[in-house]
Amino acid sequence: MxxxxxxxxxxxxxxxxxxxxxxxxxxxxxxxENVISTGAxxxxxVVVGEILSRAKHPNADKLSVCTVDVGPAxxxxxxxxxxxxxxVGHRVPVALPGAVLPGNFVIKQSxxxxxxxxxxxxxxxxxxxGGEHAGLLVLxxxxxxxxxxxxVLPAGDTVFDIEITPNRPDCLSHLGIARELxxxxxxxxxxxxxxxRGAMLEGVPERKDLLASVRVxxxxxxxxxxxxxxxxxxxxxxxxxxxxxxxxVGLRPINNVVDVGNYVMLxxxxxxxxxxxxxxxxxxxxVRRATDGEKIVTLxxxxxxxxxxxxxxxxxxxxxxxAGIMGGQDSGVSDDTTDLVIECAVFNRQSVRQTSRRLGLxxxxxxxxxxxxxxxxxxxxxxxxxxxxxxxxxxxxVGPVYRVGSDVPWExxxxxxxxxxxxxxxxxxxxxxxxxxxxxxxxxxxxxEPTEHRGPAWTLSIPSWRDDLDRPIDLVEEVLRLHGTEKxxxxxxxxxxxxxxxxxxxxxxxxxxxxxxxxxxxxCVNYTLRxxxxxxxxxxxxxxxxxxxxxxxxxxxxxxxxxLIMGLLESLKLNQSRGVAVSRLCETGRVFMxxxxxxxxxxxxxxxxxxxxxxxxxxxxxxxFYTTKHHVAALAAAAGVDFARQPLAPINGAFxxxxxxxxxxxxxxxxxxxxxxxxxxxxxxxxxxxxxxxYAGIFAILPExxxxxxxxxxxxxxxxxxxAVRDLALVVDQATPAAEAxxxxxxxARAAVGxxxxxxxxxxxxxxxxxxxxxxxKSLAFNLVFRSAERTLTDDEVSGAFQKLQDDVVAxxxxxxxx
Numbered sequence: 001m002x003x004x005x006x007x008x009x010x011x012x013x014x015x016x017x018x019x020x021x022x023x024x025x026x027x028x029x030x031x032x033e034n035v036i037s038t039g040a041x042x043x044x045x046v047v048v049g050e051i052l053s054r055a056k057h058p059n060a061d062k063l064s065v066c067t068v069d070v071g072p073a074x075x076x077x078x079x080x081x082x083x084x085x086x087x088v089g090h091r092v093p094v095a096l097p098g099a100v101l102p103g104n105f106v107i108k109q110s111x112x113x114x115x116x117x118x119x120x121x122x123x124x125x126x127x128x129x130g131g132e133h134a135g136l137l138v139l140x141x142x143x144x145x146x147x148x149x150x151x152v153l154p155a156g157d158t159v160f161d162i163e164i165t166p167n168r169p170d171c172l173s174h175l176g177i178a179r180e181l182x183x184x185x186x187x188x189x190x191x192x193x194x195x196x197r198g199a200m201l202e203g204v205p206e207r208k209d210l211l212a213s214v215r216v217x218x219x220x221x222x223x224x225x226x227x228x229x230x231x232x233x234x235x236x237x238x239x240x241x242x243x244x245x246x247x248x249v250g251l252r253p254i255n256n257v258v259d260v261g262n263y264v265m266l267x268x269x270x271x272x273x274x275x276x277x278x279x280x281x282x283x284x285x286x287v288r289r290a291t292d293g294e295k296i297v298t299l300x301x302x303x304x305x306x307x308x309x310x311x312x313x314x315x316x317x318x319x320x321x322x323a324g325i326m327g328g329q330d331s332g333v334s335d336d337t338t339d340l341v342i343e344c345a346v347f348n349r350q351s352v353r354q355t356s357r358r359l360g361l362x363x364x365x366x367x368x369x370x371x372x373x374x375x376x377x378x379x380x381x382x383x384x385x386x387x388x389x390x391x392x393x394x395x396x397x398v399g400p401v402y403r404v405g406s407d408v409p410w411e412x413x414x415x416x417x418x419x420x421x422x423x424x425x426x427x428x429x430x431x432x433x434x435x436x437x438x439x440x441x442x443x444x445x446x447x448x449e450p451t452e453h454r455g456p457a458w459t460l461s462i463p464s465w466r467d468d469l470d471r472p473i474d475l476v477e478e479v480l481r482l483h484g485t486e487k488x489x490x491x492x493x494x495x496x497x498x499x500x501x502x503x504x505x506x507x508x509x510x511x512x513x514x515x516x517x518x519x520x521x522x523x524c525v526n527y528t529l530r531x532x533x534x535x536x537x538x539x540x541x542x543x544x545x546x547x548x549x550x551x552x553x554x555x556x557x558x559x560x561x562x563x564l565i566m567g568l569l570e571s572l573k574l575n576q577s578r579g580v581a582v583s584r585l586c587e588t589g590r591v592f593m594x595x596x597x598x599x600x601x602x603x604x605x606x607x608x609x610x611x612x613x614x615x616x617x618x619x620x621x622x623x624x625f626y627t628t629k630h631h632v633a634a635l636a637a638a639a640g641v642d643f644a645r646q647p648l649a650p651i652n653g654a655f656x657x658x659x660x661x662x663x664x665x666x667x668x669x670x671x672x673x674x675x676x677x678x679x680x681x682x683x684x685x686x687x688x689x690x691x692x693x694x695y696a697g698i699f700a701i702l703p704e705x706x707x708x709x710x711x712x713x714x715x716x717x718x719x720x721x722x723x724a725v726r727d728l729a730l731v732v733d734q735a736t737p738a739a740e741a742x743x744x745x746x747x748x749a750r751a752a753v754g755x756x757x758x759x760x761x762x763x764x765x766x767x768x769x770x771x772x773x774x775x776x777x778k779s780l781a782f783n784l785v786f787r788s789a790e791r792t793l794t795d796d797e798v799s800g801a802f803q804k805l806q807d808d809v810v811a812x813x814x815x816x817x818x819x
Contacts, residue, residue, distance in 0.1 A: 039156020049094035071145030102128035173269030270381035271365030282316025418455020526567025529557035564606030611692030640707025672705035
């Protein structure tokens with residue numbers, strides 16, 4: 001937001017230097033990004049001169065030899081000039097020998113192509129005024145010859161480029177900043193003098209032949225719409241003072257009608273729009289939603305295709321304005337316009353924001369509507385525009401005044417006490433100073449009452465433009481802003497420590513990250529939002545619909561992620577494309593899973609292991625399915641889940657992203673957790689442009705199911721006595737998973753030994769299929785370890801338990817012991 005100091009001084013009387021104003025704006029809570037000085041710099045020895053004669057240079061086709069009268073400053077000078085407009089009679093700036101122009105360019109008496117030149121006639125850019133080097137600056141008004149050019153050129157201005165925070169749309173105007181500075185410098189805010197009011201139109205003839213009706217068909221998007229009619233307008237250039245102010249803040253003057261609309265917007269923060277009344281078909285205005293495919297050519301000359309979610313201002317035939325954003329060419333003001341309709345409305349900020357982003361169309365008015373304009377100041381802004389139009393374009397306001405809808409009655413009061421503010425600040429400010437600070441911001445104290453403590457309680461009426469103030473704590477900030485944060489006294493900082501453990505999710509993330517980083521994984525952080533096309537690989541269409549955002553900011557961040565694997569693959573691809581030999585990546589974060597039509601937010605940890613492309617003198621052992629199973633088991637243990645006791649099921653079907661036959665899942669979300677692991681789909685990985693195979697694993701759990709004491713290891717005594725080891729081979733069906741046979745064997749072994757000693761381990765070490773076995777069978781060989789913590793086991797008792805174990809397994813399962 002660019003703010004002109006000359007313009008500000010219409011509303012605040014102060015003579016503070018620029019540095020102090022910048023400091024005030026900063027301490028008020030805004031950032032001054034840049035300070036721009038306009039106008040000409042000091043230019044001694046540059047005076048007004050008049051061209052008396054012009055002749056062609058004898059030695060150059062594009063140069064002229066001119067005689068120039070500079071009056072008392074030096075009489076008549078001969079000057080060689082290359083400008084095309086060095087015509088006789090023009091009064092122009094003349095830099096005399098010895099003058100120093102911007103850029104440290106020193107003017108000297110010299111010869112140009114053999115012709116003496118006693119100075120230089122100047123263009124605007126040569127005087128440091130910007131603009132193009134198209135010709136000499138021709139001075140209007142016939143200033144006296146020899147007058148110093150600084151006395152002729154308009155006075156310069158200082159422009160502050162201020163970053164306004166999103167919660168302060170009231171400061172997107174000169175009046176808003178002036179209000180803040182008036183409070184800071186303890187001076188009075190001067191509002192523009194109001195001449196025209198709507199009540200002045202009572203008894204004035206109605207011109208319904210210009211505008212017969214105004215209808216709002218989408219009141220939820222346009223709660224208030226006003227229209228004033230003006231006749232007898234003469235379109236032309238706006239006054240010099242208005243043009244200078246608009247140019248100072250970066251706007252190009254167009255004509256008096258357009259310039260008044262921009263001026264009022266920059267003064268009050270309320271956007272307006274002016275229609276040529278005779279171009280409104282049917283003499284009516286309709287505020288409605290566009291129809292899908294409807295088109296409008298906006299003032300920037302581009303055709304826009306609209307949708308039914310966009311609000312437009314239309315006449316009886318077509319849309320003429322994209323509401324709150326930009327007008328159309330067909331309704332614009334031209335040099336022949338004599339009758340105007342002045343629109344001043346309030347639009348829903350979400351509607352304007354969505355339309356602006358969908359069309360890729362931004363404007364100063366959209367910027368303000370998106371952040372919120374004061375709905376209770378719209379009429380005053382319209383009256384201000386009528387005032388300025390009468391002053392700059394003539395004409396008169398006529399009836400009727402159309403007002404459709406209404407602003408919601410504004411009543412907001414906040415009660416705050418002196419002691420509350422003191423407590424929150426941590427130091428005391430006198431009650432009188434607190435009250436004066438609040439009132440200087442036009443927060444009206446409607447009631448002051450004593451309290452049981454030292455200071456009073458104030459009831460403050462909050463003005464409608466300060467919608468950001470709705471709690472007592474907000475008033476604490478207002479008091480501190482005006483008191484000055486630099487005045488906060490030094491004090492001892494009290495920082496009490498937190499008692500107890502961190503949140504279980506934090507502890508879980510910390511534990512699994514430590515584990516994975518310790519196993520040579522690199523930690524990643526990816527966005528929680530993913531594109532819709534990506535989800536089709538991992539979840540069903542129904543689940544993807546449940547995870548879709550209602551109003552995504554960008555197309556490739558439209559859905560909540562159901563897995564961490566997508567982001568990790570993206571990171572892997574980026575590293576491979578940059579030649580970074582990173583093969584192990586991990587991430588912790590939130591994932592969102594659909595179950596029975598309901599979304600669940602889970603704490604998750606995921607990892608991927610790619611083929612190691614780094615050249616080494618010894619190669620690392622390649623990862624496989626069991627590598628992922630081992631890591632997932634460790635991650636599950638960090639949440640208090642005994643993964644070894646959970647059955648694994650193969651992952652089949654679509655929407656999985658996994659390679660069928662080389663992957664498995666465990667757990668269900670209904671049970672509070674789920675895990676998937678194994679080889680990722682080869683075609684999918686290749687389609688992403690990733691080289692080689694990629695193994696992955698992910699464990700997700702509902703936060704409330706994370707065990708509070710998970711990951712805490714307790715010391716268990718180890719036995720000082722030797723183990724007894726036995727091997728057992730079982731002939732089972734080919735379809736029987738080794739994990740199922742292992743669990744059956746563990747159960748039978750524990751029953752066989754009873755309480756006499758323990759079964760320390762049951763581990764598969766061989767799988768055999770082929771010659772010597774019946775068709776459809778396979779052999780699973782297990783290593784069993786028995787031990788006692790109190791004595792050395794005898795061979796007889798171990799053999800007895802081992803035999804009972806075999807008999808029980810054969811009797812209950814039908815499996816055979818392979819001899």
